[in-house]
Amino acid sequence: MADGDEPLRCRGMRDLLPGEMARYRQVEESFARVCGEWGYSEIRTPTIEFLHLFTATGTLSPQMLDRTYTFLDWDGWSGERVVLRPDATIPAARLYVENLPPGQIARFFYTQNVFRFSTGEESREDWQCGVELIGDLALAGDVELILLGRAVLERLGLEGLEVGLSHAGLVRTVLAAAGLDAAAQVTCYDRLLDGDLTALAEIEAELPDLKAPLHLLFDTEGGKAAYLANLQAAFLSAIPGMAKPLDDLEKICATLDRLGCDYQVQTTLVRNFEYYTGPVFEFRAGGRRVGSGGRYDDLMALVGGKGVPASGFALVVKELVSRSGPSPATGGDEAHWVVRPAGDDPDLLAAAFAAATRLRKDGKRTSFSAPSGEGGRWELTVGRQEGRLTYQLRDQRTGKTTSHGSPEDALIAAEATPDD
């Protein structure tokens, strides 16, 4: 029998108290503003989706699928399982497929939560600021997303911004050239990500025409456009399939160079090997990853639509909040009005509520308070004297009280009072 001291909040779930919520809201609003300026429109998808959207090859990795919250709905007698959204891109793709004509260019943004099981106290619900750019915009789309991501992070005041750049096709063509089938490619790439460099030797053994060691590709960070030229010289003759990914990357890099947008080419930053099909990128702030994205041209077809190219990114709200400077002013007690009735008869209560409404109409942050409550900067007490309503205005800073015949008069008196 469990004792009565068990926590009431589910493990891995977080409360956001007012201070932190204000910071979250600030991040969301800045993100939404920048996206709006760039011509993106907000969408919201349901929390519950069919599981099968996520299980087919090329959507979520098996490791991620093992962490989903799936269950049978109340009408799930047919055995059709549903899932708490473990990823926000796949539902956005479904939304596109079900609601828009195939091929129409769509620019979506959203702030949504995703649910993934984690052990212990690690978070199981994470908020993402995501962007999807659907439609055949080729490499211009990838560049647009990189610049948009940077613009959001700059607007939030994040410091030490870096952009990492890669291409899912680079790794895939090398592993395919070594004769690995799709499943073996995933396993081998996982080994490389884990730092198992013996995997490199195994791949090299399968590529006798290779003129340069593979660690040039897998073990080099911080490359620029010149690095791509070096990769072409080193690998193209043995692995001709690398031409397209290298060409894509070269064009993106050249465009970013002209725009003065700094970046680093890093081939191993592809995390979800099955998901992405083209250029991928990562945003870092102060050396820490705050978001990532890339091209996933197969996804629309996988969720049941026609093949439409698409790319997107997601920023991790928790990381943005922790790096985006001090909490914004919430209107605070300084500007705060408290209206209270001097008694509880209906006339006084109604007059006090009407006074509060009048103040709010004027843009004043106003709380209604019971007679014994705490006050803000201005306290307006609604009472009655000789059968007439009176409005006692008290400046909490000076303790000075004045009497007025209407809320409007009290407001004029408050505004005439110097702030200091």
Add this chain to the structure above:
Amino acid sequence: MIRLALPAGDLRGPLGDLLRRAGLPVDEYAQGSRSYVVRAAPEDGIRLRVFREKDIPIQIALGNYDLGICGLAWVEDLIQRYPSDAVVPVRDLGLGYSSVYVAAAEGDSLAGWAGRPGLRIVSEFPNLAEAFARRLRLPAYRVFPVWGAAEVYPPEDADLAVIAAKDEDEVRSQGLVPAHRLLEGSAWLVANRDSLAGNDLSAVLEPLLALRGGGDGPPALSLPVASAVGRMPSGERSSAGRKDVVRLALPDGHQQKHTAAALAAAGLRISDYDGETAAPRPRAEMPGLEVKVIRPQDMPQQVALGHFDLAISGRDWLRDHRYQFPASPVEEAVDLGVGRYSIAAVVSEDSPARNLEEALGQWQKEGRGTVRVASEYVNIADHCARSRHLPRYKVIPISGASEGFVPEDAEVLIEGTETGATLAANRLKVIERIFESTTCLIAHQGPVSDRRRRLQAEVVEMLRRSAAGGRA
């Protein structure tokens, strides 16, 4: 006190011998006693309890028991669903060797299955089946957990069955073809992680770890890999095409006797199905009536799915299903009026409570933060707990051997009881009767073809007349 959970069933004999050889005080268990609460002398410092094998990993995970012994498949099934759970496999005891196979009615390669959308997989090991489906990247698959008889579902009612069998020959002897072996192993000693870390379990661990024999490799699930990345080819749903027949599911187990008698009384002659024996696919004399024997617990969902038009099950299982899926298209067609028992809330005889309210008050007074409700009827138990406004509660799913759960492993049991004699023998008492269950004919509400409707109506009418006559 070390709490040790031991399995009922086939393992009992060989495991009893092994434990006795290890010098553990298990005479009553080893002698094959039918009792589920095995008395061990307190001076031995061990409390034994016998469970259905399937329930042992759950009891260990809950921390109700420190150590347990059961087949590896049940442990792996739990770990697959709850990987961070508190169950630690400690040692292979080398007993009751068995494998878990993915099997189909007809031979087919895994690559062939991988491309098929809407594949139906049936299993007593639903989490192993899920892991298999996920790893194979099956599009829009369905896993149907069943209480038993998974092997009879393919090909009509499932495409694949994930079943336990000694070897491939045993799979074939059930009319199936093994497609992939997911797991092989024998009975394991398993421990609760916290108990292992904090309690002195050496009195049991030491003699068992000192035994010779048994495997030594860590248990490993052998999952296939998706053979191709990219869009899966769309294919036909593999369910056997519906014939112009009415399909009737008949129960095995306790309800078999009542059912055979009711069918005979109604004049529905079915060979290979009587009070004692049941073939998996008995033959009905009535033209157009096709019969299969499955577990009564699984019938409501199978009827809802349209795999069967009719089934003879208990009202208890129909209600359990409807509580989980209120919109399910399955209904009670005929109350056969036999196999009558109450579904009731049961507590320890020592409790002064006369009803559930008093029991709740008592538990609250004793400062119990969470009420543990054990039941085979998970959804009835959950519904009961919700509708009676229980405070924090846990429903502990059990697959049988329920008499020993209260009071040590649960506060209340939601249980079927006929005369109350078994409860009294186990020092338990009913504090609330929830509803009366009888054996019923259940039917799918959906539209059927004219011919099938006529045939279905005929079967329903025969059983209705017979049941009404029996009650008159």
